Amino acid sequence: MAMTMTQKILARHAGAQSVRAGELIMAKLDLVLGNDITSPVAIQAFEKFGKEQVFDCGKIALVPDHFTPNKDIKAATHCALIRNFARQKGIQNYFEVGHDCGVEHAVLPEKGLVTAGDCVIGADSHTCTYGALGAFSTGVGSTDMAFGMAYGKAWFKVPSAIRVELTGKPRGFVCGKDVILHLIGLIGVDGARYQSIEFTGSGVAELTIDDRFTIANMAIEAGGKNGIFPVDDQTLAYLREHGAKEPVVETADPDAEYDRTIRIDMDTLKPTVAFPHLPSNTRTIDQVGDVPIDQVVIGSCTNGRLSDLRIAARILKGKKIAPHVRCIVIPATQRIWLEAVNEGLLQTFVEAGCSVSAPTCGPCLGGHMGILAAGERAVATTNRNFVGRMGHVKSEVYLASPAVAAASAIAGKLAAPEL
Amino acid sequence: MTIEGSVFRYGDNVDTDVIIPARYLNTSDIKELAAHCMEDIDTTFTSRVKQGDIVVAGKNFGCGSSREHAPIALKGAGISCVIAETFARIFYRNALNIGLPILECPEAAKRIQAGDRVTIDLMSGTVADLTTGETFQAEPFPPFMRELIDAGGLIAYAGSQPNNE
Numbered sequence: 389m390a391m392t393m394t395q396k397i398l399a400r401h402a403g404a405q406s407v408r409a410g411e412l413i414m415a416k417l418d419l420v421l422g423n424d425i426t427s428p429v430a431i432q433a434f435e436k437f438g439k440e441q442v443f444d445c446g447k448i449a450l451v452p453d454h455f456t457p458n459k460d461i462k463a464a465t466h467c468a469l470i471r472n473f474a475r476q477k478g479i480q481n482y483f484e485v486g487h488d489c490g491v492e493h494a495v496l497p498e499k500g501l502v503t504a505g506d507c508v509i510g511a512d513s514h515t516c517t518y519g520a521l522g523a524f525s526t527g528v529g530s531t532d533m534a535f536g537m538a539y540g541k542a543w544f545k546v547p548s549a550i551r552v553e554l555t556g557k558p559r560g561f562v563c564g565k566d567v568i569l570h571l572i573g574l575i576g577v578d579g580a581r582y583q584s585i586e587f588t589g590s591g592v593a594e595l596t597i598d599d600r601f602t603i604a605n606m607a608i609e610a611g612g613k614n615g616i617f618p619v620d621d622q623t624l625a626y627l628r629e630h631g632a633k634e635p636v637v638e639t640a641d642p643d644a645e646y647d648r649t650i651r652i653d654m655d656t657l658k659p660t661v662a663f664p665h666l667p668s669n670t671r672t673i674d675q676v677g678d679v680p681i682d683q684v685v686i687g688s689c690t691n692g693r694l695s696d697l698r699i700a701a702r703i704l705k706g707k708k709i710a711p712h713v714r715c716i717v718i719p720a721t722q723r724i725w726l727e728a729v730n731e732g733l734l735q736t737f738v739e740a741g742c743s744v745s746a747p748t749c750g751p752c753l754g755g756h757m758g759i760l761a762a763g764e765r766a767v768a769t770t771n772r773n774f775v776g777r778m779g780h781v782k783s784e785v786y787l788a789s790p791a792v793a794a795a796s797a798i799a800g801k802l803a804a805p806e807l
Numbered sequence: 808m809t810i811e812g813s814v815f816r817y818g819d820n821v822d823t824d825v826i827i828p829a830r831y832l833n834t835s836d837i838k839e840l841a842a843h844c845m846e847d848i849d850t851t852f853t854s855r856v857k858q859g860d861i862v863v864a865g866k867n868f869g870c871g872s873s874r875e876h877a878p879i880a881l882k883g884a885g886i887s888c889v890i891a892e893t894f895a896r897i898f899y900r901n902a903l904n905i906g907l908p909i910l911e912c913p914e915a916a917k918r919i920q921a922g923d924r925v926t927i928d929l930m931s932g933t934v935a936d937l938t939t940g941e942t943f944q945a946e947p948f949p950p951f952m953r954e955l956i957d958a959g960g961l962i963a964y965a966g967s968q969p970n971n972e
Contacts, residue, residue, distance in 0.1 A: 390860055401907035425832045432835070454835055462833035513873040513897055529875035577820055578867035580897050611867060615895055654947045666820060753829040753872070774824040774871060776847040799843050 390641040392549040393616055394584040394805075398640050401739075409548035409645075411557035417447065419501060420536035421439040421510030422454035423492055423749075426529070428466045429510055431473045433534035442477050443540035449481040449510075450474050451492035452558040454749045456485050458590040490721025493517040493605060493689035493709050496722055500790040503627055504619045505636030509533065509542050514689050514771065516607045518703060519616035520600035522623055522637065523789040524612045547613045549584035551646040554591030556655030563699070563754035564599030565691060565789035567652065568606040571661040573670030574650065578739065580702040583647060586640060591654050592617060597626045598695040605690045606771050609667040656716035659804060662768075662787035665775045673792060673804045684709075684797040685778075686790050687718025687745070688752045693768035696790040701733040703805055710800030716758045717743045743798075754778050760785075767796040808957065810908070811885045812859040815845075816921035817863035823877040823898065826869065830874055834881025840876050841883030859886040861927070861958065865891065877904040888927050890945070892916040903952060906960035910921060910934065915943035929953060930955045934940045 389406045391399065402585040422430050434442075442448055450470050455463035469501035474482035481501060483489040496502050504522035508515065513527035528542065537540050542617070552571060558564075565686055569671050583606045589599075589654050595603070607615025617623070620636045625634055631637070645685065659673040686692070686700050697719060709715045717737045719725040727745060728734050737744050750757030750768040760766055760779030765786065772787035788796070791805035825847040827840055847853040848964060868876060868891035878901050882891065889902065892913040902909045908929055915934045923938035932947030944961065948956070958964040960972065 410917075424868040425829075425876075429835045429879075431963050436966065438966075454829075460833060466833065466835075501847060511873055513871065513877075515873075527897050529873055529897060529904060531875060531904035532900065535961065535965070558886070577870055578893065578895070580892065581867065608897075611870060611895055629902060753824070755829055773823075774822045776828055777824050781847045 389689065390643040390645065393585060393586055393618065393638050393640040393642045393791060394524055394549060394614060396438065397505055397507055398544060398546055399417045407546045409545045409546050411444040411520055413546060414541050414543050415507055417509055417536050418506040419449060419508040420506065420533060421449045421451065421496065421512065421515060422533050423494060423512050424456060424463065424467050424470060426511030426533060427470045430533040430537065430798055431469060433539055435532050437572055439538050442479070442537045444476045445479045445660040448479050449496060451483045451489065451495055451643045452485065452488060453491050453689055453747070455749055455755050457746060460664065463486055466586045475652065491692055491749055493529050493687045494692060494720035494724065497521060498630060498723060500631035503632040504623060504772050509536050513608045514605050516612065516614045517601055517605040517689060517718055518799055519604035519607065519614050522617060522619035524614055524616065524634070526606060529754065544662070547584045547587050548647050549583055550580050550750060551649045552585055552587050552589060553649060554654055555589050555651065556591055556653045557594035558657060561614060561659055561789070561791035562657045563791065564595060564602035564788050566657050566660045567654060568603040569662050569667070569670050569787065570652065570657055571650070572610045572668045573660065577609060577666050577668045578611040580607065583612055583614045585610065585615040587615065587617050589634045591786045593620060594654065596695060597669050598693045601693065611773060626746060629676050659789060659792050660762050661792060662773055663803060664773050664786070666772060668788060676802045679765065679786065679802040681713060681767050681796055681801055682764040683758060683760060683767040684715040685714060685751050685758055685766060685770060686793050687720060688749065688770040689720065690771045691790050692718055692720030692724070694727050697724070697728050697733050700790040700794040701736040702793060703807065704740040704756055704798065705736050707740055707798050713797055713800050715742040715797040716751065717742045718750065719747055721747050750752035751778055767793050767802060769793050808953065810859065810861065810927040810929065811858065812861045812887055812925065814861050814863050814919055814921055815856065816850065817862065817864040820867045820870055821864050822871035823869055823874050824871055824957045826872065826877040827880040828904065832874060835876065835880055837883040840880040840967050844880040844884040845862055853884060856884050856886065859887045861883055861925050862886055862889045863916055864889065865916060866893045868894050870895035873897045875901045878905050878907045882907045888926060890915050903955065904961040906958065908956050910945040912943050912945035
């Protein structure tokens with residue numbers, strides 16, 4: 389029976405010849421992930437299983453990244469709980485602040501912990517990021533994480549899929565963020581509910597792996613179970629460079645069934661902004677009007693990678709952030725931070741008037757490091773702009789690419805990127 | 808298992824950030840979470856909600872973050888069931904895993920109004936609006952899922968099963 393790429397990965401992990409959409413399966417997991425918000429609840433649940441050990445101390449990743457460096461006593465208490473659990477159980481992939489930590493979905497691929505063909509769950513909705521590398525990965529809650537840590541398995545309803553056929557290539561400052569915002573604008577925040585989004589077409593080769601991370605990352609913003617890219621030479625080179633395990637390359641059957649096909653000609657895309665309070669509320673940059681802003685955030689699991697910082701620095705080089713705007717730059721990992729230092733990017737940011745933070749999810753979810761007051765507006769390279777997401781319930785978040793964010797920081801209002 | 812309560816009604820795309828804002832996620836204490844449940848879209852929710860009450864909402868309820876704290880906060884606040892046109896998938900999974908019954912029932916979600924008294928029979932999936940006299944039929948849960956909800960969630964259910972390996 390013809391299967392999508394996602395279905396093939398799930399079938400292999402369920403030990404089945406084939407699976408079909410709607411079927412309930414129990415699948416083996418290659419990696420179980422949790423962060424400092426979701427892991428404490430999962431650890432408490434794990435204790436109730438009465439199991440001494442986790443299923444495989446090499447296949448669990450604990451990344452305290454949301455409220456770290458610890459923002460308050462309660463957050464510190466949660467992190468201490470995770471640290472103790474990791475020590476006690478001998479968890480190999482525990483990432484400590486400062487040592488090798490960072491935003492989870494940037495850290496794991498960087499450390500080679502995910503490879504093509506893997507089946508990964510994470511107690512974080514943006515776990516779908518690893519679809520960029522041809523893995524099946526999806527967000528779950530803490531109870532599923534606890535079960536995964538105990539037994540190395542999770543149950544899934546096999547998803548049907550939407551095929552997104554990409555052609556052309558992003559022009560000028562258009563990047564992966566604009567592709568995914570455009571798609572979410574087309575299909576809505578529940579347009580792919582319960583479904584896989586499988587990206588195909590000649591345009592895939594025109595997207596860097598970082599672009600693909602950004603796109604797969606926001607599949608959840610369309611309600612998707614996962615977003616996934618085919619494995620090509622770029623993917624294999626990335627996996628090799630980062631010391632990932634031997635990949636298992638799955639491809640969708642040519643006659644696989646899709647619920648629908650959406651075609652996006654990337655040649656025609658413009659920089660795109662999602663207005664409050666939904667990621668689907670998109671406008672192209674030429675339609676945004678006059679929107680004065682108070683803050684810019686460049687970072688997160690969506691757009692905190694080196695290539696994102698390079699684009700922002702290119703635009704900010706020799707310029708000044710508008711006087712009334714706070715521009716906060718957050719390299720997603722320690723390694724990205726160091727590379728940004730070595731390339732002189734951080735100097736560019738500081739000279740332009742940016743505040744450069746340690747790696748953290750921080751402001752993206754209204755945690756810390758850049759919370760908004762009532763009536764304030766931020767342009768952010770993050771992934772959600774729900775009511776109150778970055779702070780006060782009467783604040784606003786505009787989602788955009790690093791290029792648009794940097795240009796807006798200089799202009800003091802939403803602005804098109806230019807050099 | 809029959810539920811009866813008064814209805815709190817919300818619209819489409821109620822996300823987990825408004826069900827329980829991230830600024831309160833530095834705790835996993837159920838009472839603390841419940842004390843801030845829904846406050847960013849309904850400041851009166853926590854003062855009005857009573858044990859057994861029901862949330863009725865539109866499409867894609869629970870979209871956004873994977874935080875299990877969202878269904879935990881609703882359950883902790885006293886909510887006995889959420890009825891919606893559709894649910895976001897992670898919330899759907901999380902709610903059942905922690906033993907909060909949820910029903911996809913587009914007709915009921917469209918017709919039932921705020922403040923109505925509603926009874927729900929989880930065995931049969933029947934939803935009755937006592938205020939208007941209307942009844943609706945949702946897909947009933949299979950027996951194992953009813954047992955799981957009765958047990959209080961996946962962990963307790965797994966513990967009660969003879970061969971949970």
